[in-house]
Amino acid sequence: MLNNIRIVLVDTSHPGNIGAAARAMKNMCLSQMHLVTPHHYPSEEATSRASGADDLLANAIVHNSLDEALTGCRLVVGTSARPRTISWPVLSPRNAATKLTDEAALGEVALVFGREKSGLSNSELDRCNFLVHIPTNEAYSSLNLGAAVQVLSYEIYLASMLELNSPSEIPRDLATAEMMQGFHEHLTQALDDVGFTDPRQSERLLRRLRSLFQRARPDKDEINILRGILSAMQGGKSMRR
DSSP, X not given: OGGGEEEEEESOOOHHHHHHHHHHHHHTTOOEEEEESOSSOSOHHHHHHHTTOHHHHHHOEEESSHHHHTTTOSEEEEEOOSOOSSOOOEEOHHHHHHXXXXXXXXXXXXXXXXXXXXXXXXXXXTTOSEEEOOOOOTTSOOOOHHHHHHHHHHHHHHHHHTTOOOOSSOOOXXXXXXXXXXXXXXXXXXXXXXXXXXXXXXXXXXXXXXXHHHHHOOBHHHHHHHHHHHHHHHHHHHHHO
């Protein structure tokens, strides 16, 4: 089950943080490291900070985009320390770990960490089903990337050890991250085709719709139905023209 949990680091600027994250992961029996456009990798500094977790660095997969790193994932949880204008469902580290281990028993999942200085962008958060926030001292809330990976990796390992990963419902064949992204792109095009979107408000509207469907977590059949409806909407407009 732990082998199905991807730790995804986005646009990491300091190679030492990659090594520290690898060490934290290996401490907690996590092995899937995915790197999205790291600034310096491979790196001697990363190897030095890994302190024996060289195998994780050797097997780390480097991607050109976050969408590529999330291919095949049934659940995506993003980390965030900042309040956002659009509210995503936010979990505590313990609840996030429980969700991740529950879903990892059924397929691939991802826990995504953003840039050291700015975290994940809004467009990257759009790819997430949930966010997780690590509570810290309000007067000094800055948390090193390696430390954040350690905290959440520990919670995941604890959840697996306490056998909190038994699904309470009949497993659903959920739409994968790339299926959800394809649906959102189709939705954007269909709304534009039928004249529903307003250029002055479309970005905020589309982000709210994305948040709605990411929370709903439709299965593969439901996504196919929704895309069929969108195609019918587009076809109807074409015939009227």
